[in-house]
Amino acid sequence: MAADAGKLEFGAKAHVALNDPKLRANFRRAMDGLMAKRTIQFADEAEWTSLRARGAMVRANALARLPELLEQLEANCLKNGIQVHWAETTQEANAIVLGILEAAGAKTVIKGKSMVTEEMHLNAHLEKHGITPVESDLGEYIIQLAGEAPSHIVMPCIHKNKAEIAELFHDKIADQPYTENVDELTAAARKALRGAFAGADAGISGVNFAVAETGTLVLIENEGNGRLSTTLPPLHIAVTGIEKVLEKLDDVPPLLSLLPRSATGQPITTYVNMISSPRKDGEKDGPKAVHLVLLDNGRSRVHGDSELRDTLRCIRCAACMNHCPVYTRVGGHTYTFTYPGPIGKLLTPQIEGLDCAGDQPHASTLCRACADVCPVQIPIPDLLVRLRTEAVRPTSPDAVKGAGSSATTGETLGWKGWTLLYGSPLLYRIGTRMLGWFGNLMPSSAPMLKQWTSVRTKPKFAPKSLHELAREKGFCDE
Amino acid sequence: MNSPRERILSRLKASPRAAAPLRPDWIPPSYSPAERKAKFKAMLEASHADVHEVTAAGWPERLKSILADKGVGNVVYAPATRAGRQLAEAWAGGGPELLAYDRPLEELKEVLVSQADAGLTTARGGIAQTGSLVLWPTSDEPRLMSLLPPIHIALVEESSLTDSLAETIRVQGWAGGMPTNAVLVSGPSKTADIEQTLAYGVHGPKELIVLLIGSESP
Amino acid sequence: MPKPTRPESVYFFGTCLIDLFYPEAGLAGMELLKRQGVKVVFPPKQTCCGQPARNNGYQDEARAVARLQLDAFPGDRPIVVPSGSCAGMMKTHYPEMFEGTPDHERAVAFSKRVYELTEFLVDVLGVRLEDKGRPVTVTWHPSCHSQREAGVVEQPKALLRMLSNVTLVENPREKECCGFGGAFAVRQAEISAAMVADKVASIEDTGATQVVSGDCGCLMNITGAAEKARKGFTGRHIAEFILERCHGR
Numbered sequence: 001m002a003a004d005a006g007k008l009e010f011g012a013k014a015h016v017a018l019n020d021p022k023l024r025a026n027f028r029r030a031m032d033g034l035m036a037k038r039t040i041q042f043a044d045e046a047e048w049t050s051l052r053a054r055g056a057m058v059r060a061n062a063l064a065r066l067p068e069l070l071e072q073l074e075a076n077c078l079k080n081g082i083q084v085h086w087a088e089t090t091q092e093a094n095a096i097v098l099g100i101l102e103a104a105g106a107k108t109v110i111k112g113k114s115m116v117t118e119e120m121h122l123n124a125h126l127e128k129h130g131i132t133p134v135e136s137d138l139g140e141y142i143i144q145l146a147g148e149a150p151s152h153i154v155m156p157c158i159h160k161n162k163a164e165i166a167e168l169f170h171d172k173i174a175d176q177p178y179t180e181n182v183d184e185l186t187a188a189a190r191k192a193l194r195g196a197f198a199g200a201d202a203g204i205s206g207v208n209f210a211v212a213e214t215g216t217l218v219l220i221e222n223e224g225n226g227r228l229s230t231t232l233p234p235l236h237i238a239v240t241g242i243e244k245v246l247e248k249l250d251d252v253p254p255l256l257s258l259l260p261r262s263a264t265g266q267p268i269t270t271y272v273n274m275i276s277s278p279r280k281d282g283e284k285d286g287p288k289a290v291h292l293v294l295l296d297n298g299r300s301r302v303h304g305d306s307e308l309r310d311t312l313r314c315i316r317c318a319a320c321m322n323h324c325p326v327y328t329r330v331g332g333h334t335y336t337f338t339y340p341g342p343i344g345k346l347l348t349p350q351i352e353g354l355d356c357a358g359d360q361p362h363a364s365t366l367c368r369a370c371a372d373v374c375p376v377q378i379p380i381p382d383l384l385v386r387l388r389t390e391a392v393r394p395t396s397p398d399a400v401k402g403a404g405s406s407a408t409t410g411e412t413l414g415w416k417g418w419t420l421l422y423g424s425p426l427l428y429r430i431g432t433r434m435l436g437w438f439g440n441l442m443p444s445s446a447p448m449l450k451q452w453t454s455v456r457t458k459p460k461f462a463p464k465s466l467h468e469l470a471r472e473k474g475f476c477d478e
Numbered sequence: 479m480n481s482p483r484e485r486i487l488s489r490l491k492a493s494p495r496a497a498a499p500l501r502p503d504w505i506p507p508s509y510s511p512a513e514r515k516a517k518f519k520a521m522l523e524a525s526h527a528d529v530h531e532v533t534a535a536g537w538p539e540r541l542k543s544i545l546a547d548k549g550v551g552n553v554v555y556a557p558a559t560r561a562g563r564q565l566a567e568a569w570a571g572g573g574p575e576l577l578a579y580d581r582p583l584e585e586l587k588e589v590l591v592s593q594a595d596a597g598l599t600t601a602r603g604g605i606a607q608t609g610s611l612v613l614w615p616t617s618d619e620p621r622l623m624s625l626l627p628p629i630h631i632a633l634v635e636e637s638s639l640t641d642s643l644a645e646t647i648r649v650q651g652w653a654g655g656m657p658t659n660a661v662l663v664s665g666p667s668k669t670a671d672i673e674q675t676l677a678y679g680v681h682g683p684k685e686l687i688v689l690l691i692g693s694e695s696p
Numbered sequence: 697m698p699k700p701t702r703p704e705s706v707y708f709f710g711t712c713l714i715d716l717f718y719p720e721a722g723l724a725g726m727e728l729l730k731r732q733g734v735k736v737v738f739p740p741k742q743t744c745c746g747q748p749a750r751n752n753g754y755q756d757e758a759r760a761v762a763r764l765q766l767d768a769f770p771g772d773r774p775i776v777v778p779s780g781s782c783a784g785m786m787k788t789h790y791p792e793m794f795e796g797t798p799d800h801e802r803a804v805a806f807s808k809r810v811y812e813l814t815e816f817l818v819d820v821l822g823v824r825l826e827d828k829g830r831p832v833t834v835t836w837h838p839s840c841h842s843q844r845e846a847g848v849v850e851q852p853k854a855l856l857r858m859l860s861n862v863t864l865v866e867n868p869r870e871k872e873c874c875g876f877g878g879a880f881a882v883r884q885a886e887i888s889a890a891m892v893a894d895k896v897a898s899i900e901d902t903g904a905t906q907v908v909s910g911d912c913g914c915l916m917n918i919t920g921a922a923e924k925a926r927k928g929f930t931g932r933h934i935a936e937f938i939l940e941r942c943h944g945r
Contacts, residue, residue: 224681421743
């Protein structure tokens with residue numbers, strides 16, 4: 001989705017979500033479960049501390065040397081027989097994927113879970129050109145059947161409960177009786193998708209880590225759909241953001257220990273695929289051609305700011321959203337774009353522009369629950385403050401796309417006034433005394449008080465300020 | 479500056495440069511030999527796999543009885559591997575039907591996708607920390623035999639167990655060359671996409687049977 | 697880190713919110729320190745730590761107000777703050793806010809002198825409390841910034857546990873944000889309302905008759921919502937709560 005989506009109306013969408021008790025309950029239950037599982041995984045504080053410090057620096061190291069590592073990755077992939085493509089925009093990436101599929105005469109595509117292809121809206125693009133994409137991750141399959149977007153980057157259909165899924169399967173899958181039995185629902189999906197795997201002309205997947213040293217694409221998953229998508233069809237296209245590169249294989253173990261434990265509380269995912277080439281002569285299976293599409297879509301611009309660059313450390317574990325008190329209440333769809341939750345409010349405005357998604361950095365109390373659990377130590381709240389700053393007072397005209405777009409004369413004047421008051425002991429004394437005398441006369445309908453008092457009583461100004469009381473009690477004497 | 483590649487790289491190269499930060503020390507867990515095996519088994523079992531301790535000579539017979547209990551009719555195997563030959567010899571007098579994965583996938587797709595009951599592969603190693611098998615498919619032992627049949631049987635030697643993935647990468651010299659595909663397997667296929675309720679066998683095997691070959695001679 | 701030595705005197709930073717709305721909490725904090733034999737100095741030039749401007753993206757304004765605090769608290773006396781949020785701001789953000797300015801060095805030195813009140817009472821003064829109050833059941837609400845920015849987690853609970861007639865019940869959702877967040881409460885009013893409603897419900901579920909906190913922003917939010925919804929609990933700042941129980945008023 002491009003900037004033409006205009007203002008995202010985060011608040012309007014949040015309003016709808018907040019008033020949907022079923023959605024609220026689905027998210028609350030799911031997030032509670034995920035938080036509890038993660039806590040068990042990182043019970044050893046010392047282990048967590050050293051592991052995440054390592055993980056953070058592995059990612060920071062890769063970003064510091066990103067251009068060189070991308071060139072090395074490309075060279076090693078080419079040596080291994082993997083064809084490499086570069087795309088500056090999602091449109092370019094879509095065109096590259098479509099071109100590869102058309103050249104191969106592919107009509108149906110089986111897809112493993114990939115957030116980057118969601119970012120590209122690849123499915124819609126392929127459908128428009130007569131190619132049928134079938135999502136094979138169970139959660140992605142469910143939302144594809146429902147015609148929805150993922151609401152969580154690890155658990156795409158987390159907003160749905162099993163009754164809703166039972167209804168959906170009964171509606172959309174031929175001869176499927178209504179059942180809320182999860183084993184039966186899972187078996188129904190297996191049956192429906194087996195044929196799709198066997199008949200697919202190509203498989204498309206994402207990438208968790210791309211190892212420059214060996215030209216290896218690491219892909220983690222639990223279901224086996226990632227393995228199938230990258231093994232059974234004759235053609236495999238892997239799509240990834242340019243930031244996913246790692247220098248060497250030795251960098252994989254710490255991140256692999258952080259990612260599933262942070263995401264779903266598993267010590268490791270069931271499958272960790274390491275793909276380094278297409279089928280070689282004499283090998284009996286595997287795709288005959290493998291392509292890697294490297295997508296920029298604004299990431300190189302993020303990389304250009306040494307502070308905001310930390311955004312790109314993200315390994316997409318979703319721990320930040322699982323622990324976010326705002327995400328838990330409004331759900332993933334409120335964020336409109338592909339990446340919801342804390343990492344979404346940080347990444348989306350940088351990709352789409354502050355003029356387009358500038359309200360997202362403000363949808364946070366800066367409670368730091370996200371920063372506390374981020375396995376690669378992204379200082380999300382501090383970077384949100386940085387974006388808030390860029391929106392009103394750009395540090396340079398093009399530090400962030402859409403910088404300065406939220407500056408209003410009224411707000412600026414308000415803060416100037418605030419500074420005048422709080423920056424001068426004399427004015428502050430006069431001001432607080434006036435508030436003590438007259439503040440409580442303010443009606444609840446006054447700006448700001450109106451929102452506050454919608455669910456709370458009016459705060460009461462004390463008749464005497466602490467300054468006055470401290471002086472009276474002799475605390476002001478040196 | 480004409481290609482997207484050049485434009486992306488030139489933007490990245492124009493970014494502020496700083497020395498790449500050092501990686502702070504991090505020590506993956508280590509175990510004594512007895513702990514290693516116990517941890518490997520416990521982690522795999524926690525992931526819903528069945529682990530059987532077997533001997534180098536006796537595993538085919540043991541497997542036969544395990545599969546008989548499950549009513550398995552056939553097993554996809556790799557006839558050109560040592561394990562495959564041992565299995566064929568041992569089961570010559572009876573046992574589940576052996577389906578040889580000896581042709582390209584394109585000639586065997588129907589069998590693999592919808593007829594096979596089980597598949598037997600070896601594992602190049604095992605990782606104690608996470609209860610993971612290291613599968614390293616080859617021309618003789620292709621990728622899909624561990625993935626398409628509803629039951630995957632993996633043979634792993636106790637002597638190949640390591641404490642951690644980091645150790646495996648180092649002792650097996652992975653940086654020197656990776657195969658077409660390597661995969662870590664830590665249990666049967668599973669999902670929790672529906673209300674975080676675990677369900678097995680969503681796309682890959684429903685069952686994982688690990689035959690752990692003891693390092694001491696019987 | 698070695699345990700800091702007990703100083704003869706400390707500065708008290710009252711915070712702007714306490715100054716206007718909860719001066720009794722600030723006064724109680726100073727009384728507690730004084731009763732430990734520490735001389736307390738409240739510099740009258742102090743105003744606000746600057747957090748509101750910083751969090752809303754107005755860094756020059758935040759720095760201007762923060763600089764006034766650097767001026768108002770000279771020397772090397774410890775600065776005790778009855779708020780985890782303001783203490784967190786001064787401890788963690790002052791150094792980075794002044795980076796590259798002539799004030800950086802003194803901002804760094806300043807930040808090292810800042811203590812959250814309960815942190816100072818427990819870690820530096822090693823207080824012992826004698827409870828003279830009636831039996832009561834309370835629950836603790838830690839502010840997000842006290843837990844995750846100022847690094848104050850155990851100290852306030854340790855103080856509450858010293859009070860023999862106080863039963864401290866844990867709120868299983870204690871660590872979750874109450875939804876205050878300064879301007880957030882107004883800017884994202886509906887989300888904030890949902891968060892505080894959940895927080896109020898979780899406190900009610902503990903069965904406590906009082907919620908005790910070290911941050912008046914959270915208290916204003918939580919007790920304001922509880923009062924509006926006519927819930928059966930009240931809220932107190934920990935300094936007032938302790939002072940009242942141990943020394944009467």
